[in-house]
Amino acid sequence: MSEITCFKAYDIRGQLGSQLNEEVAYRIARGFAQWLKPKCVVLGGDIRETSAGLKAALANGLRDEGVDVLDLGMVGTEEVYFATFHLGVDGGIEVTASHNPIDYNGFKLVREGSRPISADTGLADIRALAESLELTLIDGKDPSIPAEQRGSYKLINPRAEYVEHLMTYIEPSAFTPLRLVVNAGNGAAGPAVDALEQAFAARGIPVELIKICHEPDGSFPNGIPNPMLTENRAVTGDAVKQHGADMGIAWDGDFDRCFLFDEKGEFIEGYYIVGLLAEAFLQKEAGARVIHDPRLVWNTVELVEQGGGVAVQTKAGHAFIKERMRAEDAVYGGEMSAHHYFRDFAYCDSGMIPWLLIAELLCRKGKPLSELVRERIAAYPSSGEINLTVSDAPAVLAKIEDQYAKAALSVEHVDGVSVCFADWRFNLRASNTEPVIRLNVESRADETLMQQKTQELVAAIGTA
Secondary structure, eight states: OOOOOOBOSSSEEEEBTTTBOHHHHHHHHHHHHHHHOOSEEEEEEOSOTTHHHHHHHHHHHHHHTTOEEEEEEEOOHHHHHHHHHHHTOSEEEEEOOTTSOTTEEEEEEEEGGGOBOOGGGTHHHHHHHHHHOOOOOBTTBOTTSOGGGSOOEEEOOOHHHHHHHHHTTSOGGGOOOEEEEEEOTTTTTHHHHHHHHHHHHHHTOOEEEEEESOSOOTTOTTOSSOTTSGGGSHHHHHHHHHHTOSEEEEEOTTSSOEEEEOTTSOBOOHHHHHHHHHHHHHHHSTTOEEEEOSSSOHHHHHHHHHTTOEEEEOOSSHHHHHHHHHHHTOSEEEOTTSOEEEGGGTTEEOSSHHHHHHHHHHHHHTOOHHHHHHHHHHHSOBOOOEEEEOSOHHHHHHHHHHHHHTTOSEEEOSSSEEEEOSSEEEEEEEOSSSSEEEEEEEESSOHHHHHHHHHHHHHHHHHO
8 A cells, every 4th residue: 555644743643535534544453453462442433524434444454453342432532541541451542633624534542551652652663564454345344354353343331430530530529619611612522521510410519511512513513623723712711701600611622632711701821720730739649740841831840849749841742741750650741732641540631630620729719710820820921832834943943042042041952942041931842743843932920021032032033
Protein backbone atom coordinates (compact mmCIF):
# COMPACT_ATOMS: atom_id res chain seq x y z
CA MET A 1 0.00 0.00 0.00
CA SER A 2 1.12 3.60 -0.54
CA GLU A 3 2.20 5.74 2.40
CA ILE A 4 -0.36 6.28 5.18
CA THR A 5 -0.22 10.02 5.89
CA CYS A 6 -2.53 10.42 8.91
CA PHE A 7 0.05 9.52 11.58
CA LYS A 8 0.98 12.45 13.84
CA ALA A 9 3.36 12.88 16.77
CA TYR A 10 0.84 11.83 19.42
CA ASP A 11 -2.10 10.28 17.59
CA ILE A 12 -3.56 9.45 14.20
CA ARG A 13 -5.63 12.14 12.50
CA GLY A 14 -6.44 12.89 8.88
CA GLN A 15 -8.86 14.13 6.28
CA LEU A 16 -11.51 11.62 5.34
CA GLY A 17 -11.11 10.16 1.88
CA SER A 18 -7.71 11.54 1.02
CA GLN A 19 -5.91 10.39 4.19
CA LEU A 20 -8.24 8.16 6.16
CA ASN A 21 -10.88 5.58 5.26
CA GLU A 22 -12.09 2.21 6.52
CA GLU A 23 -9.34 0.21 4.79
CA VAL A 24 -6.71 2.43 6.40
CA ALA A 25 -8.44 1.91 9.76
CA TYR A 26 -8.42 -1.86 9.22
CA ARG A 27 -4.69 -1.78 8.38
CA ILE A 28 -3.90 0.33 11.43
CA ALA A 29 -5.76 -2.15 13.65
CA ARG A 30 -3.78 -5.06 12.19
CA GLY A 31 -0.53 -3.12 12.66
CA PHE A 32 -1.52 -2.23 16.24
CA ALA A 33 -2.25 -5.88 17.02
CA GLN A 34 0.95 -7.17 15.42
CA TRP A 35 3.02 -4.61 17.34
CA LEU A 36 1.32 -4.86 20.76
CA LYS A 37 0.23 -8.52 20.58
CA PRO A 38 -2.81 -7.91 22.83
CA LYS A 39 -5.38 -10.49 23.83
CA CYS A 40 -8.19 -7.97 24.41
CA VAL A 41 -8.70 -4.33 23.33
CA VAL A 42 -11.46 -1.80 24.09
CA LEU A 43 -12.82 0.44 21.33
CA GLY A 44 -14.83 3.65 21.56
CA GLY A 45 -15.88 6.39 19.19
CA ASP A 46 -17.06 9.99 19.29
CA ILE A 47 -20.26 11.31 17.68
CA ARG A 48 -18.84 11.99 14.20
CA GLU A 49 -20.94 10.37 11.50
CA THR A 50 -17.89 8.44 10.25
CA SER A 51 -16.79 7.16 13.66
CA ALA A 52 -19.04 4.09 13.78
CA GLY A 53 -17.82 2.83 10.39
CA LEU A 54 -14.17 3.42 11.25
CA LYS A 55 -14.65 1.70 14.62
CA ALA A 56 -16.19 -1.32 12.88
CA ALA A 57 -13.17 -1.45 10.56
CA LEU A 58 -10.83 -1.34 13.56
CA ALA A 59 -12.80 -4.16 15.17
CA ASN A 60 -12.49 -6.28 12.02
CA GLY A 61 -8.74 -5.68 11.83
CA LEU A 62 -8.22 -6.56 15.49
CA ARG A 63 -10.40 -9.67 15.28
CA ASP A 64 -8.60 -10.85 12.15
CA GLU A 65 -5.43 -10.81 14.27
CA GLY A 66 -7.15 -12.97 16.89
CA VAL A 67 -7.80 -10.10 19.32
CA ASP A 68 -10.99 -10.00 21.40
CA VAL A 69 -12.81 -6.65 21.08
CA LEU A 70 -14.89 -4.89 23.72
CA ASP A 71 -16.91 -2.10 22.08
CA LEU A 72 -17.88 0.75 24.42
CA GLY A 73 -20.15 2.41 21.85
CA MET A 74 -20.27 6.22 21.68
CA VAL A 75 -17.90 7.48 24.39
CA GLY A 76 -15.29 10.13 25.06
CA THR A 77 -11.56 9.44 24.94
CA GLU A 78 -11.28 9.31 28.72
CA GLU A 79 -13.89 6.55 28.85
CA VAL A 80 -11.56 4.44 26.70
CA TYR A 81 -8.70 5.31 29.08
CA PHE A 82 -10.87 4.35 32.05
CA ALA A 83 -12.06 1.06 30.55
CA THR A 84 -8.51 0.09 29.59
CA PHE A 85 -7.15 0.39 33.11
CA HIS A 86 -10.34 -0.51 34.99
CA LEU A 87 -10.95 -3.72 33.04
CA GLY A 88 -7.27 -4.61 32.92
CA VAL A 89 -7.23 -5.13 29.14
CA ASP A 90 -4.18 -4.85 26.91
CA GLY A 91 -5.02 -1.66 25.03
CA GLY A 92 -7.62 0.79 23.83
CA ILE A 93 -8.48 2.89 20.78
CA GLU A 94 -10.79 5.90 20.60
CA VAL A 95 -12.06 6.97 17.18
CA THR A 96 -12.01 10.77 17.26
CA ALA A 97 -10.63 13.87 15.61
CA SER A 98 -11.41 15.88 18.75
CA HIS A 99 -11.80 19.55 17.77
CA ASN A 100 -10.92 19.15 14.06
CA PRO A 101 -13.42 20.03 11.31
CA ILE A 102 -16.19 17.62 10.36
CA ASP A 103 -14.29 16.15 7.39
CA TYR A 104 -11.57 14.77 9.67
CA ASN A 105 -11.35 11.77 11.93
CA GLY A 106 -8.64 9.78 13.65
CA PHE A 107 -7.56 7.47 16.47
CA LYS A 108 -6.02 7.80 19.93
CA LEU A 109 -4.17 4.64 20.99
CA VAL A 110 -3.09 3.37 24.41
CA ARG A 111 -1.54 0.15 25.64
CA GLU A 112 -2.01 -1.65 28.97
CA GLY A 113 -2.55 0.63 31.95
CA SER A 114 -3.68 3.33 29.48
CA ARG A 115 -0.05 4.17 28.74
CA PRO A 116 0.22 6.48 25.72
CA ILE A 117 1.53 5.36 22.35
CA SER A 118 3.21 8.17 20.44
CA ALA A 119 5.60 8.44 17.48
CA ASP A 120 8.67 7.35 19.42
CA THR A 121 6.93 4.69 21.51
CA GLY A 122 5.13 2.67 18.87
CA LEU A 123 3.16 4.76 16.38
CA ALA A 124 5.99 4.70 13.81
CA ASP A 125 6.23 0.90 14.08
CA ILE A 126 2.45 0.51 13.78
CA ARG A 127 2.49 2.69 10.68
CA ALA A 128 5.22 0.59 9.06
CA LEU A 129 3.33 -2.62 9.79
CA ALA A 130 0.06 -1.17 8.47
CA GLU A 131 1.72 -0.07 5.23
CA SER A 132 3.43 -3.43 4.71
CA LEU A 133 0.29 -5.57 4.78
CA GLU A 134 -0.76 -7.19 1.50
CA LEU A 135 -4.53 -7.40 1.66
CA THR A 136 -7.64 -8.24 -0.30
CA LEU A 137 -10.65 -7.52 1.85
CA ILE A 138 -14.14 -8.96 1.39
CA ASP A 139 -16.90 -7.30 3.46
CA GLY A 140 -14.19 -5.51 5.41
CA LYS A 141 -12.47 -8.74 6.48
CA ASP A 142 -9.50 -10.82 5.38
CA PRO A 143 -10.97 -13.96 3.75
CA SER A 144 -7.75 -15.88 4.40
CA ILE A 145 -8.40 -15.82 8.18
CA PRO A 146 -10.46 -18.87 9.31
CA ALA A 147 -13.52 -17.91 11.34
CA GLU A 148 -12.39 -19.96 14.34
CA GLN A 149 -9.15 -17.94 14.53
CA ARG A 150 -10.87 -14.58 14.67
CA GLY A 151 -11.23 -12.75 17.99
CA SER A 152 -14.58 -12.26 19.69
CA TYR A 153 -16.72 -9.12 19.77
CA LYS A 154 -18.86 -7.82 22.63
CA LEU A 155 -20.69 -4.52 23.19
CA ILE A 156 -20.31 -3.34 26.80
CA ASN A 157 -21.21 -0.24 28.81
CA PRO A 158 -19.03 0.51 31.86
CA ARG A 159 -20.23 4.13 32.16
CA ALA A 160 -21.71 3.53 35.60
CA GLU A 161 -18.32 2.38 36.90
CA TYR A 162 -16.66 5.34 35.18
CA VAL A 163 -19.01 7.79 36.91
CA GLU A 164 -18.45 6.07 40.27
CA HIS A 165 -14.72 6.61 39.75
CA LEU A 166 -15.26 10.29 38.94
CA MET A 167 -17.19 10.75 42.15
CA THR A 168 -14.19 9.62 44.22
CA TYR A 169 -12.44 12.94 43.44
CA ILE A 170 -14.99 15.05 45.35
CA GLU A 171 -16.58 15.13 48.79
CA PRO A 172 -20.39 15.36 48.47
CA SER A 173 -20.79 17.00 51.88
CA ALA A 174 -18.58 19.93 50.76
CA PHE A 175 -21.12 21.11 48.19
CA THR A 176 -23.45 24.02 48.64
CA PRO A 177 -26.10 24.79 45.99
CA LEU A 178 -24.57 25.46 42.57
CA ARG A 179 -26.05 26.21 39.17
CA LEU A 180 -23.80 25.22 36.26
CA VAL A 181 -24.17 25.70 32.52
CA VAL A 182 -22.85 22.65 30.66
CA ASN A 183 -22.17 22.91 26.92
CA ALA A 184 -21.57 19.51 25.37
CA GLY A 185 -20.65 21.08 22.01
CA ASN A 186 -22.51 18.74 19.70
CA GLY A 187 -23.45 16.34 22.43
CA ALA A 188 -20.47 13.99 22.76
CA ALA A 189 -20.25 14.75 26.48
CA GLY A 190 -24.04 14.66 26.90
CA PRO A 191 -24.52 11.03 28.03
CA ALA A 192 -21.64 11.23 30.53
CA VAL A 193 -23.02 14.49 31.94
CA ASP A 194 -26.47 12.91 32.28
CA ALA A 195 -24.93 9.99 34.19
CA LEU A 196 -23.10 12.43 36.49
CA GLU A 197 -26.34 14.32 37.09
CA GLN A 198 -27.95 11.09 38.29
CA ALA A 199 -24.96 10.45 40.57
CA PHE A 200 -25.35 13.94 42.07
CA ALA A 201 -29.01 13.31 42.77
CA ALA A 202 -28.30 9.92 44.36
CA ARG A 203 -25.81 11.53 46.76
CA GLY A 204 -27.86 14.63 47.50
CA ILE A 205 -25.30 16.94 45.89
CA PRO A 206 -27.18 20.23 45.26
CA VAL A 207 -25.90 20.93 41.73
CA GLU A 208 -28.32 22.10 39.02
CA LEU A 209 -27.17 21.59 35.43
CA ILE A 210 -28.37 23.91 32.65
CA LYS A 211 -27.73 21.91 29.47
CA ILE A 212 -27.04 23.51 26.09
CA CYS A 213 -25.98 21.93 22.75
CA HIS A 214 -26.56 18.72 24.66
CA GLU A 215 -27.96 16.12 22.29
CA PRO A 216 -25.41 14.00 20.35
CA ASP A 217 -25.44 15.08 16.70
CA GLY A 218 -22.63 14.09 14.36
CA SER A 219 -23.66 16.68 11.76
CA PHE A 220 -22.15 19.36 14.05
CA PRO A 221 -25.15 21.74 14.11
CA ASN A 222 -23.30 23.89 16.65
CA GLY A 223 -20.11 24.19 14.62
CA ILE A 224 -16.66 22.74 15.21
CA PRO A 225 -16.48 21.55 18.83
CA ASN A 226 -13.54 23.74 19.84
CA PRO A 227 -14.12 26.15 22.75
CA MET A 228 -10.58 27.49 22.27
CA LEU A 229 -11.92 29.42 19.28
CA THR A 230 -13.04 32.85 20.43
CA GLU A 231 -16.12 32.74 18.22
CA ASN A 232 -17.31 29.55 19.95
CA ARG A 233 -17.24 30.97 23.48
CA ALA A 234 -20.22 33.34 23.42
CA VAL A 235 -22.88 30.64 23.51
CA THR A 236 -21.59 29.35 26.86
CA GLY A 237 -20.82 32.76 28.32
CA ASP A 238 -24.23 34.13 27.32
CA ALA A 239 -26.02 31.12 28.84
CA VAL A 240 -24.15 31.62 32.13
CA LYS A 241 -25.37 35.23 32.30
CA GLN A 242 -28.88 34.38 31.14
CA HIS A 243 -29.38 31.69 33.80
CA GLY A 244 -27.43 33.37 36.60
CA ALA A 245 -25.12 30.38 36.79
CA ASP A 246 -22.12 30.03 39.08
CA MET A 247 -19.91 28.61 36.33
CA GLY A 248 -19.97 27.44 32.73
CA ILE A 249 -18.28 24.35 31.31
CA ALA A 250 -17.69 23.62 27.62
CA TRP A 251 -15.99 20.55 26.15
CA ASP A 252 -14.13 19.74 22.96
CA GLY A 253 -15.21 17.00 20.55
CA ASP A 254 -14.04 13.99 22.59
CA PHE A 255 -14.38 15.80 25.97
CA ASP A 256 -10.86 15.10 27.20
CA ARG A 257 -10.58 18.87 27.71
CA CYS A 258 -12.97 21.20 29.48
CA PHE A 259 -13.01 24.99 29.36
CA LEU A 260 -14.40 27.07 32.20
CA PHE A 261 -16.35 30.34 32.36
CA ASP A 262 -16.87 32.38 35.52
CA GLU A 263 -20.24 33.59 36.84
CA LYS A 264 -19.96 36.69 34.63
CA GLY A 265 -19.67 34.53 31.51
CA GLU A 266 -15.95 35.32 31.10
CA PHE A 267 -13.67 32.65 29.66
CA ILE A 268 -10.89 31.59 32.06
CA GLU A 269 -7.50 30.85 30.49
CA GLY A 270 -6.29 27.32 31.17
CA TYR A 271 -3.12 28.57 32.85
CA TYR A 272 -5.05 29.86 35.86
CA ILE A 273 -7.13 26.67 36.10
CA VAL A 274 -3.88 24.69 36.51
CA GLY A 275 -3.13 26.74 39.63
CA LEU A 276 -6.61 26.21 41.06
CA LEU A 277 -6.47 22.46 40.50
CA ALA A 278 -3.03 22.26 42.07
CA GLU A 279 -4.46 24.10 45.09
CA ALA A 280 -7.45 21.73 45.23
CA PHE A 281 -5.23 18.63 45.27
CA LEU A 282 -2.79 20.03 47.79
CA GLN A 283 -5.68 20.67 50.19
CA LYS A 284 -6.35 16.93 50.03
CA GLU A 285 -2.77 15.64 49.81
CA ALA A 286 -0.13 17.74 51.53
CA GLY A 287 3.37 17.67 50.05
CA ALA A 288 2.24 16.22 46.71
CA ARG A 289 4.11 16.80 43.47
CA VAL A 290 2.51 18.72 40.61
CA ILE A 291 3.78 18.59 37.00
CA HIS A 292 3.50 21.63 34.72
CA ASP A 293 4.80 22.69 31.33
CA PRO A 294 7.27 25.57 30.75
CA ARG A 295 5.05 27.89 28.72
CA LEU A 296 3.67 29.85 31.70
CA VAL A 297 4.91 28.91 35.15
CA TRP A 298 5.04 31.59 37.86
CA ASN A 299 1.42 31.38 39.00
CA THR A 300 1.47 27.58 39.16
CA VAL A 301 4.79 27.40 41.02
CA GLU A 302 3.69 29.97 43.59
CA LEU A 303 0.39 28.25 44.34
CA VAL A 304 2.02 24.81 44.56
CA GLU A 305 4.69 26.07 46.96
CA GLN A 306 2.13 27.98 49.05
CA GLY A 307 0.15 24.75 49.31
CA GLY A 308 3.21 22.87 50.56
CA GLY A 309 3.68 20.93 47.34
CA VAL A 310 6.55 20.48 44.90
CA ALA A 311 6.27 21.93 41.39
CA VAL A 312 8.07 19.95 38.67
CA GLN A 313 8.55 21.34 35.16
CA THR A 314 8.61 19.13 32.06
CA LYS A 315 8.15 19.41 28.30
CA ALA A 316 4.63 20.11 27.01
CA GLY A 317 2.69 17.26 25.42
CA HIS A 318 0.72 14.42 26.94
CA ALA A 319 3.40 11.75 26.49
CA PHE A 320 6.00 13.85 28.33
CA ILE A 321 3.61 14.91 31.11
CA LYS A 322 2.40 11.35 31.74
CA GLU A 323 5.93 9.92 31.75
CA ARG A 324 7.16 12.52 34.24
CA MET A 325 4.10 12.09 36.45
CA ARG A 326 4.80 8.37 36.71
CA ALA A 327 8.46 9.02 37.49
CA GLU A 328 7.60 11.57 40.20
CA ASP A 329 4.43 9.88 41.47
CA ALA A 330 2.76 13.27 40.92
CA VAL A 331 -0.86 13.62 41.99
CA TYR A 332 -1.70 16.04 39.16
CA GLY A 333 -0.27 17.48 35.97
CA GLY A 334 -1.60 20.49 34.08
CA GLU A 335 -1.02 22.23 30.77
CA MET A 336 -2.27 25.68 29.87
CA SER A 337 -3.90 24.08 26.80
CA ALA A 338 -6.60 22.69 29.17
CA HIS A 339 -5.18 19.17 29.34
CA HIS A 340 -5.29 18.02 32.95
CA TYR A 341 -3.80 14.71 34.10
CA PHE A 342 -4.52 12.71 37.26
CA ARG A 343 -2.49 10.03 39.02
CA ASP A 344 -5.56 8.09 40.10
CA PHE A 345 -6.88 8.17 36.53
CA ALA A 346 -3.87 6.14 35.32
CA TYR A 347 -2.02 9.46 34.80
CA CYS A 348 -4.41 10.21 31.93
CA ASP A 349 -6.17 13.43 30.98
CA SER A 350 -9.82 14.01 31.77
CA GLY A 351 -12.32 16.70 30.87
CA MET A 352 -14.67 15.74 33.69
CA ILE A 353 -12.46 15.61 36.80
CA PRO A 354 -11.30 19.28 36.50
CA TRP A 355 -14.71 20.92 36.65
CA LEU A 356 -15.85 18.63 39.47
CA LEU A 357 -12.84 19.72 41.54
CA ILE A 358 -13.30 23.41 40.71
CA ALA A 359 -17.00 23.20 41.59
CA GLU A 360 -16.07 21.71 44.97
CA LEU A 361 -13.40 24.39 45.47
CA LEU A 362 -16.00 27.14 44.82
CA CYS A 363 -18.17 25.67 47.57
CA ARG A 364 -15.31 25.22 50.04
CA LYS A 365 -14.06 28.78 49.58
CA GLY A 366 -17.48 30.39 49.34
CA LYS A 367 -16.20 32.73 46.64
CA PRO A 368 -17.20 33.16 42.98
CA LEU A 369 -14.81 31.86 40.32
CA SER A 370 -14.09 35.39 39.08
CA GLU A 371 -12.77 36.30 42.52
CA LEU A 372 -10.63 33.15 42.77
CA VAL A 373 -8.87 33.89 39.47
CA ARG A 374 -8.90 37.71 39.54
CA GLU A 375 -6.09 37.95 42.07
CA ARG A 376 -4.03 35.37 40.19
CA ILE A 377 -4.49 37.09 36.82
CA ALA A 378 -3.47 40.41 38.40
CA ALA A 379 -0.44 38.81 40.07
CA TYR A 380 0.74 37.11 36.87
CA PRO A 381 -0.86 38.62 33.74
CA SER A 382 -0.14 36.54 30.64
CA SER A 383 -0.39 36.90 26.89
CA GLY A 384 -2.04 33.58 26.19
CA GLU A 385 -0.46 31.48 23.46
CA ILE A 386 0.31 33.40 20.26
CA ASN A 387 0.95 31.34 17.12
CA LEU A 388 3.17 32.93 14.49
CA THR A 389 3.95 31.44 11.08
CA VAL A 390 7.67 31.28 10.30
CA SER A 391 9.72 29.69 7.51
CA ASP A 392 12.62 28.50 9.68
CA ALA A 393 11.63 27.91 13.31
CA PRO A 394 15.08 26.79 14.60
CA ALA A 395 16.71 29.91 13.12
CA VAL A 396 14.08 32.17 14.72
CA LEU A 397 14.49 30.48 18.10
CA ALA A 398 18.26 30.91 17.95
CA LYS A 399 18.05 34.57 16.94
CA ILE A 400 15.53 35.50 19.65
CA GLU A 401 17.53 33.65 22.29
CA ASP A 402 20.70 35.45 21.22
CA GLN A 403 18.87 38.78 21.34
CA TYR A 404 17.47 38.34 24.88
CA ALA A 405 19.73 35.89 26.73
CA LYS A 406 22.58 38.25 27.59
CA ALA A 407 20.47 40.38 29.95
CA ALA A 408 18.41 37.48 31.35
CA LEU A 409 18.53 35.99 34.83
CA SER A 410 18.17 32.50 33.40
CA VAL A 411 17.71 30.65 30.11
CA GLU A 412 16.20 27.14 29.97
CA HIS A 413 15.69 24.66 27.16
CA VAL A 414 13.17 22.28 28.70
CA ASP A 415 10.84 22.95 25.76
CA GLY A 416 11.96 25.48 23.17
CA VAL A 417 13.60 28.36 25.01
CA SER A 418 12.41 30.00 28.25
CA VAL A 419 14.04 33.33 29.07
CA CYS A 420 13.48 34.79 32.54
CA PHE A 421 14.03 38.34 33.82
CA ALA A 422 13.28 39.81 37.25
CA ASP A 423 9.80 40.98 36.39
CA TRP A 424 8.85 39.16 33.19
CA ARG A 425 9.60 35.99 31.24
CA PHE A 426 8.75 34.33 27.96
CA ASN A 427 8.74 30.88 26.37
CA LEU A 428 9.15 30.34 22.64
CA ARG A 429 8.75 26.90 21.11
CA ALA A 430 8.30 25.40 17.67
CA SER A 431 5.27 23.34 16.69
CA ASN A 432 5.82 19.62 16.08
CA THR A 433 3.39 19.51 13.19
CA GLU A 434 3.28 22.85 11.35
CA PRO A 435 5.54 25.83 10.41
CA VAL A 436 4.46 27.75 13.48
CA ILE A 437 6.27 29.16 16.48
CA ARG A 438 4.36 29.54 19.77
CA LEU A 439 4.95 32.48 22.12
CA ASN A 440 3.87 32.91 25.74
CA VAL A 441 4.73 35.95 27.88
CA GLU A 442 3.99 36.68 31.54
CA SER A 443 4.97 39.35 34.06
CA ARG A 444 4.90 39.96 37.77
CA ALA A 445 1.83 42.11 38.43
CA ASP A 446 2.47 44.41 35.47
CA GLU A 447 -0.10 44.11 32.68
CA THR A 448 1.42 47.00 30.71
CA LEU A 449 4.90 45.47 30.78
CA MET A 450 3.53 42.09 29.67
CA GLN A 451 1.75 43.69 26.72
CA GLN A 452 4.77 45.78 25.77
CA LYS A 453 7.11 42.79 25.81
CA THR A 454 4.61 40.68 23.89
CA GLN A 455 4.41 43.30 21.12
CA GLU A 456 8.20 43.66 21.14
CA LEU A 457 8.72 39.90 20.75
CA VAL A 458 6.08 39.52 18.03
CA ALA A 459 7.84 42.29 16.09
CA ALA A 460 11.26 40.71 16.66
CA ILE A 461 10.00 37.29 15.50
CA GLY A 462 8.52 38.91 12.42
CA THR A 463 11.90 40.29 11.37
CA ALA A 464 13.99 37.28 12.47
